[in-house]
Amino acid sequence: MKNWFLTRSKAFRRTSQILSLLFLMAMPFLNQQGFDWFVGTLYSIDILGWTIADPAMILQLILLGQPLLWTLVLAVSVPIILALIFGRMFCSWMCPYNFLAELLYKLRRFVFPRKFNRNKNPARNPHWVILGSIFLLIVVTGVPLIVFLSMPGLMTAEMTDLVFGGSLGLELILVASVLFLDTFLYKRVWCKYLCPVGLTLSLFKTPWTLSLISQSTTCAYCDSAKDHTCNQACPLDLNPRISKNLYPSCYNCLDCVNSCHEHGGALDVSIGWPHKIKNTNKEIG
């Protein structure tokens, strides 16, 4: 079952991303026709009457001094439970911003072919300092910054405003500049280090959460004159064979595991009881 899924995961992921994007784009039009099974944006969305809210937005609401209503606890429970089980799979499987950034990055690689053997995990993880600074800034200034830093939120909100208000806002300049930064200046820096939505989901990662494991003994070191197939598959230019500092940058898209299955299958996923013994690949590769 696991292998059946993992050998097809990339096709499933692309399907999920495309359906998610089409769904979010069609939703305001359907709402306009009076169809209200799905209402909202990626800040908060109602699905068949069940409210789901972005945990980062609700954390911001609490930090701004507003009480946590029990309806909001219910609203963040679904994303939090999903993050506890699957990690940041929202980012890689559903987020419309990441989909766009991935496509643009692919295009960039097509125009400027990348150098091989350059995939590296970060030397140290700045994630919590960044997330902490964002929330500290929110507390000090009282400005709800997450509103402007949530790319999926801005994109879906502008889509709704376009349908109901007939115009697009300047917020899209924010999205465009982050996209530019992500594609040309610092490769995928937004999704890897900066996005507060993804970082907040990372807060719920436990040893039992779905994560990558690699076994150095079965790694075929495929095509190592050029690059490992897993490295080539990674949309964030990480090195999935090295567990050190892979998380929280990695958003569990599983493309590396998918590509590895044809080359010995040294990469696998661990979910549930942690596979401490298997996860031994620490040497520089």
Place this chain on the structure above:
Amino acid sequence: MLLKLLQNLADIRHPLRPPGAVSEQEFNEKCIRCRKCEAVCPYDAIQMTDFSWSSKTGTPIITPREIPCYLCDDLPCIEVCPTEALAPVKDRAEIAMGIARIDESLCFAYNGILCRACYERCPVYGEAITLKEELYPVVHEDKCVGCGICEAVCPVTPVAIIVESAHQVNS
């Protein structure tokens, strides 16, 4: 201190919010910009503020001169709000979005032209707007809910009756 001052300067304008809106500062903290009120409003009266509203960008605003709030029986905007930035109200009379103000120098009735547009169309009929001496419209602030229908139907340009946010009036 300085930050607070800057913030107050930035937030000095009070847009007319949908029914049930809590006080302006609380609203800005509670509203998570999810656009659901915009999506469910059957009259498209609820629009979103643009980037010129700085930190209030993407929050709901009603511009009565374009489309006023028609005070739906079930108030879907309040029902759909996930954070109670639009807090539930018991009945329509309890809504206090704004207060209408008449500019007597512009109003037809005060200038010798017979006009009862605002009086006739007020949904809180005969209570929020009454006619003094059966000619001159007068707003009763305790009864006015601030829906803005009077502003929408006023035949004068520039408009002689304007609805201001209730929170602006109180602050």
